[in-house]
Amino acid sequence: MVLLEVTDLTKDFGGVAANSHISLDIEKGEIIGLIGPNGAGKTTLFNCIVGYHRPDQGKIRFKDKNITGFKPFKTNREGIGRTFQIMSISGDLTVLENVMIGSFCRTSDRRIAREEASEILNVVELEKDAEAYMTELPIATQKRVGLAMALATRPELLMLDEVASGLNPKETEEMVALLQRIHKAKGLTVFVIEHVMEVVMPISQRIIVLDGGQKIAEGKPRDIASDERVIKAYLGEKYAKGRKNRGSI
Amino acid sequence: MQIRTLKDALSFGDLPAVERIGFILFITFCFIFPWIIKGGFAQAVMIQFLIFCLYGLGWNLIGGYGGQVALGQAKNVGMSAYTVALLMVRWNIPFWVCTPLGVIVATIESFVLGYFLFRLRGHYFAIATIAVSLVWQQLFINWNFIGGARGIELPLRETPNFIYMQFDSPVYYHYFAFVLVMIAILYMNWFRKSRLGYQLRAITANEDVAESLGINAHWVKVKAYCITGIFAGMGGAFYTVYYSYIDPFSVMHLELSIMIALMTMIGGAGSMWGPIIGAMILIPLDRYLGAWLGGRGILGVDFMIYALMVMIISAYEPRGIWGIIEKARRKR
Amino acid sequence: MEMLLSTLVSALLMGMLFALVALGLAIIFGVMNIVNFAHGEFLMVGMYTAFLTATIFSIEPLLTLPIAAMVGFLLGIASYYMLVRYLLKGPMIAQLLGTFGLMIFLRYLAMCIFGPDYKTLEHGLLIGKSIMWGPVVLSYPRLGTAVLSMLGFGIIYWMMDYTRLGKALKATALDVEAAGYMGIDTEKMRGLAWGLGGATVGIAGALLINFYYVFPTIGILFCMIAFATVALGGFGSIKGAFIAGLIMGMIIDLGGTYLGPQYKFALIYLTFFLVVVIRPKGLFGW
Structure with a gap:
C-alpha cells in the first residue's frame, strides 16, 4: 500500500528552483533514504511535505488523502512525525x-x-x-x-532530518541500530534525510537521490552506490569521467 | 475527569518543600493581614497588591509561559470595568450579575483581537498591542455615552450592601480580592501541569518544533490570550466596586499594561510565583516611594526604578528574580 | 481648494520630518533586527537638548542642531554598549522589554527633571513666521525643518551607499557572520548604528522644537508614528522610510484637518494595522 505519494512537486524561492518536478512513492513499512549533496533540496522537500512551505506546484497525498498545503500541525495530526537537525x-x-x-x-x-x-x-x-x-x-x-x-505523537510516517549529524561513529552506529529496532518493533515507515551516504546505505531498503533540486536516481542501495549520475553529483564531473575512462581501458 | 482537574489544581505536591512553606506563609499573611495591620494606607496598599497579583498571574500566561509581549492588559481591565460600571449605574444591575458579563466582554474582546493579532510575530505583535491600547483609550476619552474623560462614578449607597458590593470597611474588599487571587493561583497550578501549559511553553521555546508536534500555535496563543483576558476582567470588575470610580486614565491606560508586564518580568515571567514576587516588590515600592516623593514634588522616580530593574533583568537574567533563585538551586 | 493646497503642502513638509524620525529606527532595525522602543524618547531628549541650549545661552535654535545630534549620538552609543549588547543574547521578550525599560527610564527621567509641563521656544529665526506663496501659506519653521530634514536624509543616504562606513554597515545588516569574516568589526558597526540612529533622531528633535511643544511623554506619540512609518516603508529600508514618511505626513495632517484632530492618531494606528496585516514587509522591505 502506498503511504505517501508526491507528484510533480515544485518549489522555488525567488527564481531559484529548490525542488523541481519531484515525484516519489513510499510504501507502508519501508525505510527510505533521501540523499544528495548540500543544497540539493532535501530539506525543502521535507518542509514541503510536512507543511512549512507550500509547494508552488504538485500534489502530496498521504494515506490517499490530499494534504498539499496543510500546516505542519495538521500534517502531524494526519500521522506524519518529523525531527529537526537542531531540536531546540x-x-x-x-x-x-x-x-x-x-x-x-x-x-x-x-x-x-x-x-x-x-x-x-x-x-x-x-x-x-x-x-x-x-x-x-x-x-x-x-x-x-x-x-x-x-x-x-504516534506517527505512521517518521521523517528524520539528519539524525546522525554531529554524532561520532560509535554514536552513529547506535542511532542506526535504534532506528532499525524501532522500525521492526512498531512497523513504522521511516523517511531519512542524510548527506552522509554511509549512514543510509545499511538501513534503507530504497534510496532516492536529489541533486540541484531534481530527482536523479532511485533504487536499491547497491545500485545507487554504483550509479554514474550519483557519483557525479557527489564527487564531481571529473572524477566520474576519470572512472569511466579507466573502465574502458 | 472534573475531580482530577480539581485535584491537579489543589495539589502542590510536586513543588519543593521550601515553595510549599512559602506559599502557606503567603496565605497566612494575606489572611491575618487585616487583623494585625489597621492603618488605612497599608490596607489600601495590600488590596492593590492583591489586584496586581491577579493581573500579573493572568499576564504571565501569555507573556511569561507564552513568550508573547502583549502590552494590552489594561484594555481588558477597562473593558470589564466599564461594562460593570455602566450596568450598575444605568440599570442598577447587581454586581454579581455584572461581573460575569464584564468578564465575558473582556474575553470576547481578547478573542477577536487575539485572533487577528496573533498572525503577527515578535515585535510586530508587541507594537500592534500598544497601538490597540492607545486607540481604545482615545476612543473611551472621546465617547460621551460612557462618561468620556470624566469617567463613571458609582452611586453611593446608604447602607453597606452585598448585592452591589459596597462596604464601609476595606476588610471585606481585602478578602474578596484574596479569594480572587487564590482562584488565580489554583488555576495557574492546574495550568502549569496541563496540556495547554506544556503546549504554550513548547511554542515559546520554538514555534516550528511545536507545530511539528501537532500543536496549532495560533489557536493555543488565542486561547491563552482569552484566559489572560478573563483574569484581567475579574480584576477590572473588582477595581470598579473597590474604588467606585473609573476613568480612561485609571483603567484603560497604557501605563497600567506596562506596569503589569514589568512587574511580572521582574518577579520572573513564566514561573508560578514570579508575578506575586514582582507585585510584592513593586507595589509597596510604588505606593510608599510614590507617596513620599510625590509629597516632595518629585515625580517619576518610582517608574525610573522599575525601568532600571527591568533593564538589568532583561540584560542579565530574562527569567527574573525567580530565574535567579532557580539557577542557584539547580547548581547545588 | 486653497485650504486643501495649504494643508497638502504643510503635510508634505511635516512628512519630511517624520521621515527623518523614522530613519533612525530603520537604521537600527536594519543593522540588527531589534526594535528600539525608546526611539520616541531619543527624540524627546533631542528636543529638550535644543530647548535648553537655546534658552540658557539664548542662541538661535537652529544652531543647536549639532549639539542635539551629538547628544543623540552619545545616547545611542551608550544605550548600545550598556544595554542592547546584553539584550541581544536573550530571548525576544527580553529584547522588547529591555528597550521598553529604556523608554520608561528616559521618559520619567525627563519628568523628574523638567516636570510635566509643556514647553515651547518663543524666539528664533523661523519661529512664528510664515509667507504667502500664491494662495499657499508656508510656515517658516515647517519649511526650514523640511529642508534640513531632507539634507540630513540625503547625507545618510549618500553615506550608506558611497562610503566605506556605509558599506560596512550594510554588510553587517545583511549577514553579521560573513561581515565579521571580511574583517568588519561588527560590534563597532552595531554600536555605530545606534549612534547614527540617535543622532538623526536628535536632529529631528532639534528641528521639531521650532514649531512643537515638548513634554516628557511626547515620545510614545512619535514612537508610534515612527513605527507606523517604518512598517509602511519596510523595516530596515531607508528609501522606504522616506516615502512612507511623506505618506504618513499626509495621512496625519489631512486626517487631522478633515476628520478632526482627535482622530489623527487613530489614523496612524489604523495605517499600521492595515500595513502589517496586508503587506507585512512594507512597501520596500525585504
Whole structure:
C-alpha cells in the first residue's frame, strides 16, 4: 500500500528552483533514504511535505488523502512525525516533559501523557535521563530526545532530518541500530534525510537521490552506490569521467 | 475527569518543600493581614497588591509561559470595568450579575483581537498591542455615552450592601480580592501541569518544533490570550466596586499594561510565583516611594526604578528574580 | 481648494520630518533586527537638548542642531554598549522589554527633571513666521525643518551607499557572520548604528522644537508614528522610510484637518494595522 505519494512537486524561492518536478512513492513499512549533496533540496522537500512551505506546484497525498498545503500541525495530526537537525526545545522542561508535549498531541490527560512518554523513553533507552534538563545533555542524547518527541505523537510516517549529524561513529552506529529496532518493533515507515551516504546505505531498503533540486536516481542501495549520475553529483564531473575512462581501458 | 482537574489544581505536591512553606506563609499573611495591620494606607496598599497579583498571574500566561509581549492588559481591565460600571449605574444591575458579563466582554474582546493579532510575530505583535491600547483609550476619552474623560462614578449607597458590593470597611474588599487571587493561583497550578501549559511553553521555546508536534500555535496563543483576558476582567470588575470610580486614565491606560508586564518580568515571567514576587516588590515600592516623593514634588522616580530593574533583568537574567533563585538551586 | 493646497503642502513638509524620525529606527532595525522602543524618547531628549541650549545661552535654535545630534549620538552609543549588547543574547521578550525599560527610564527621567509641563521656544529665526506663496501659506519653521530634514536624509543616504562606513554597515545588516569574516568589526558597526540612529533622531528633535511643544511623554506619540512609518516603508529600508514618511505626513495632517484632530492618531494606528496585516514587509522591505 502506498503511504505517501508526491507528484510533480515544485518549489522555488525567488527564481531559484529548490525542488523541481519531484515525484516519489513510499510504501507502508519501508525505510527510505533521501540523499544528495548540500543544497540539493532535501530539506525543502521535507518542509514541503510536512507543511512549512507550500509547494508552488504538485500534489502530496498521504494515506490517499490530499494534504498539499496543510500546516505542519495538521500534517502531524494526519500521522506524519518529523525531527529537526537542531531540536531546540525548552531548557526549563525535563526530558520527560518534552516528550510529554508530543504525547499531548493525542490525549489531554496528563497521566496518560506521562505514561506514554516514559514508555517511549524506554524505547529510545533514555529512562535514566528522564528528569534531566535538555540543556545539560550531550548532543547525541538531545537527538534521541528529539526522536522520542516525534515518536510520542504516534506517527505512521517518521521523517528524520539528519539524525546522525554531529554524532561520532560509535554514536552513529547506535542511532542506526535504534532506528532499525524501532522500525521492526512498531512497523513504522521511516523517511531519512542524510548527506552522509554511509549512514543510509545499511538501513534503507530504497534510496532516492536529489541533486540541484531534481530527482536523479532511485533504487536499491547497491545500485545507487554504483550509479554514474550519483557519483557525479557527489564527487564531481571529473572524477566520474576519470572512472569511466579507466573502465574502458 | 472534573475531580482530577480539581485535584491537579489543589495539589502542590510536586513543588519543593521550601515553595510549599512559602506559599502557606503567603496565605497566612494575606489572611491575618487585616487583623494585625489597621492603618488605612497599608490596607489600601495590600488590596492593590492583591489586584496586581491577579493581573500579573493572568499576564504571565501569555507573556511569561507564552513568550508573547502583549502590552494590552489594561484594555481588558477597562473593558470589564466599564461594562460593570455602566450596568450598575444605568440599570442598577447587581454586581454579581455584572461581573460575569464584564468578564465575558473582556474575553470576547481578547478573542477577536487575539485572533487577528496573533498572525503577527515578535515585535510586530508587541507594537500592534500598544497601538490597540492607545486607540481604545482615545476612543473611551472621546465617547460621551460612557462618561468620556470624566469617567463613571458609582452611586453611593446608604447602607453597606452585598448585592452591589459596597462596604464601609476595606476588610471585606481585602478578602474578596484574596479569594480572587487564590482562584488565580489554583488555576495557574492546574495550568502549569496541563496540556495547554506544556503546549504554550513548547511554542515559546520554538514555534516550528511545536507545530511539528501537532500543536496549532495560533489557536493555543488565542486561547491563552482569552484566559489572560478573563483574569484581567475579574480584576477590572473588582477595581470598579473597590474604588467606585473609573476613568480612561485609571483603567484603560497604557501605563497600567506596562506596569503589569514589568512587574511580572521582574518577579520572573513564566514561573508560578514570579508575578506575586514582582507585585510584592513593586507595589509597596510604588505606593510608599510614590507617596513620599510625590509629597516632595518629585515625580517619576518610582517608574525610573522599575525601568532600571527591568533593564538589568532583561540584560542579565530574562527569567527574573525567580530565574535567579532557580539557577542557584539547580547548581547545588 | 486653497485650504486643501495649504494643508497638502504643510503635510508634505511635516512628512519630511517624520521621515527623518523614522530613519533612525530603520537604521537600527536594519543593522540588527531589534526594535528600539525608546526611539520616541531619543527624540524627546533631542528636543529638550535644543530647548535648553537655546534658552540658557539664548542662541538661535537652529544652531543647536549639532549639539542635539551629538547628544543623540552619545545616547545611542551608550544605550548600545550598556544595554542592547546584553539584550541581544536573550530571548525576544527580553529584547522588547529591555528597550521598553529604556523608554520608561528616559521618559520619567525627563519628568523628574523638567516636570510635566509643556514647553515651547518663543524666539528664533523661523519661529512664528510664515509667507504667502500664491494662495499657499508656508510656515517658516515647517519649511526650514523640511529642508534640513531632507539634507540630513540625503547625507545618510549618500553615506550608506558611497562610503566605506556605509558599506560596512550594510554588510553587517545583511549577514553579521560573513561581515565579521571580511574583517568588519561588527560590534563597532552595531554600536555605530545606534549612534547614527540617535543622532538623526536628535536632529529631528532639534528641528521639531521650532514649531512643537515638548513634554516628557511626547515620545510614545512619535514612537508610534515612527513605527507606523517604518512598517509602511519596510523595516530596515531607508528609501522606504522616506516615502512612507511623506505618506504618513499626509495621512496625519489631512486626517487631522478633515476628520478632526482627535482622530489623527487613530489614523496612524489604523495605517499600521492595515500595513502589517496586508503587506507585512512594507512597501520596500525585504
